[in-house]
Amino acid sequence: MNLLSSFRVTQEPLFKQVANTVEKMIHDGVLRPGERTPSLRAVCDQHGVSMSTAVQAFVELESRGLVEPRHKSGFFVKAPPKVIMDLPGPPRVPMSGSLGNRHASLFDAVVAGNVIALGGAVPSPEILPTAKLNRMLSEKARNAGARGVMYDLPPGSEMLRRQISKRMTKGGAVVAPADIITTCGATEALMLCLRAVTKPGDVVAVETPTYFGILHVLEALALRALEIPTDARTGLRLDVLESVLKNQPVNACIVLPAFSNPLGASMPDDAKQRLVGMLKAREIPLIEDDVFGELPFGPKRGRTCKSFDDSGLVLFCSSFSKTLAPGYRVGWVVPGRYYHAVRIAKLTHTMATATLPELAIASFLADGGYDHWLRSARAIYKMNVMRMRRAILEEFPAGTTVTTPQGGFLVWVTMPVTVNALELYDRALAKGISIAPGQLFSLEPRYANCIRISCGEPWSPRIEGAVRTLGSLAKRQVK
Template sequence: MSRTPRTDATSTPLYQEVAEKIARLIEEGVLRPGERVSSLRRVSEQHGVSLTTAIQAFIWLEDRGLVEARPKSGFFVRVPRPVLKEPMMARTPRAVSEVTVGALQSRLFEAAMLPRVLALGGAVPSPELLPMVKLNRILASVARRAGKSGVSYDMPPGTEVLRREVAKRVMNSGAMLLPQEVITTCGATEGLMLCLRAVTVPGSVVAVESPTYFGVLHALESLKLRAIEIPTHPRDGMDLEALARVLKTRQVAACLAVPNFSNPLGALMPDANKERLVRMLAERDIPLIEDDVFGELHHGPHRPRLAKGYDEKGLVMLCSSFSKSLAPGYRVGWVAPGRYYEQVKTLKLTSTLATATLPELAIAEFLATGGYDHYLRGARAFYAGNVQRVAQAVAAAFPEGTRVTQPQGGFVLWVEMPPRVDALRLQDEALAREINIAPGPMFSPNQGYRNCIRLSCGVPWSPRLQEALQILGSLAKRHLA
């Protein structure tokens, strides 16, 4: 039977007694940072108190920074914020650059394929984090029901059921799309390539974030395009004042950005900046290629808005995929290219002709039945906790003066070490110890950021991961000796 909360002003309130017992478990390490605390109902039963008292106890713990609530997931022991400063926003050259990162990218991917290597270099979720069993079951069911259509080409724009589900999801992020405005692609990479091909010619200049995802740079390199780097803040994204100055002096064919949780910084552009970005490009009739591949993996309670939601002229070409959030190997993505729909649809035919039919149908069913939303709730909570845990380990192991980002979504960390640390040398030394990392020069057309690395937090925490971060820190310190 539950007890009635005390009203004697001289005694400790019952909810505080309960809260202090839980606090002691946290202080003594019985409940560890990032670990889920018992549910409200379970605490009520364990301590013989009312549900109201249990709620008050958790409010007391939350106010003191001991636990944190995660939407639809419960309460978790709060992971202490790492005692590290954020990286500085780099000053980037205003000169237009040829892009040469392909060799670095190939080296990273080759290392990731080696057996026994701990893959901290690629922004790819570990398979054990994905709903493999459910997806495979759906895929098998879809294959039985699809019959001949399952082994036939699904010509552009792609399967209607998936395009319809995509249009529904986009509504949750402040934009409106019709299924007939969407084209399915072989991952977001193909979507980005198609958009670039639709709006540029060899030699064209594309404005990109700095640092930016090396896959974007490799796409520019393969299409013989040139890049101009725009400084990017680790929290707020692309510096729009710097972009405005570039637009006044340079002929820019397109701007490619990741407003929601950029890669590698994890920056989230404020909504007012997204609106301004779309407007300032629209004034010059410059298309914005918006990559939203991490948009669903927000750490906070709400999915951020899309820049596409501010598009009035059809100049925003929105690209995304399910590779980071659900199934990398299915290679299912999509693009909503606005006024460039017909060009992109035609280019798709000369690129991969069609997207694989069965994976499209399986993902569409997973979305339609609510499985995706259920999975995402757990995935977001995991990534939020793991990003903080890895950052904390970096704070403890890396050289003094190291800075690290504090992303609000996604699962990558950008680590800026003291200037004397050489990221390319560190990559070699780490690989010799079966650890793969992404060195900073991969994220700049000029191969800058030589003292920076990107780490993936899409790997579950384990003794091996903890040891790997300690090894990386020790190796980095040797560069300073």
């Protein structure tokens, strides 16, 4: 049904139907305050109405206070009346129901410009080398020619893969550029790996608590999560995993051995080697998520699980989202023996990774002082984590504990059992603060009194005040 026929099935005058359509565009944000509306001629052509009907429609919109005429320029959307308080309303998607709903709800809060974003594991652009990266992106756009607008089909940019290959030696893994496939961030890398090594209904062992994005991917692929307890300092409990493997089938395992999300746990190198050997003996693929691996607080990073892999069973995933540019969406995977399956999955999933962001990051790694930048970022995050831990322990209810990560920028807060994290989330959001409630990080009814806090924003009185407000809200739930 076209717009014209949809208008004329109602009894309302045509000019009001046109006005209602434009009003909806304004309310939906398609037309924003200060923007010019479609011209009268465009309205006539689009809706199949006469010029007099179009004029009546805009007179109606003007009477509703939605548009204003400007001499010889047409009609423009009026700015709404200024409100005294600019606090966010509830998220568009409720923090209830499926894991996908909860995931979407959290990011609704994170992207709201007037929210203090302590909920998302996203580094602040104020900390990232934003200006330098964007200059490099502009330079690539000017000089790439036709290459810049064409698909960069898998395996992706050869220049970037060579730089990644060099970086991976710092974690002990010797990987050829030909072994690497670039991806649209680490989440896509994880999804491609799971598609390559599992089928619907398979069992995947994961840490608990674990990054909710992993659980969401498992849900989307109809895979069953087997949650293995995790130590807050040393990561996955290998004794529990070994016991589980003796008693039931497991088709794959996902770990975050370096400064895990949400705990910030760091698996010792000997434990990584033991894990790789344990799974190799049973021919179980290991998917290693290393997105925080480049952010240790110490002088050097630990080894990767991939560095102990001599059978091709370890599928290594990472990205530049936590270190350089979340919005560039550039990640990579080293799929080992599953290379061809992952490459085919990439072709059918997103076909290619964006060319210009790949080239910009490759240039930054080659010429932009990446190691120098990382040293600066690590120092900032280490100080942020220290300040955040101190503030939480001072402001939150007695009995609250906070993890002590040795890298990354996340802390896990466990409050008294009477504090409900979802209720705290709602009340905090009403105050303009986002947090990540613990219920997101498991498919089981766990972690109801826990929250994940990001330390990815520069420390400021505003952040300090937000922690004080969170502590006050949490104290109200203590009985």
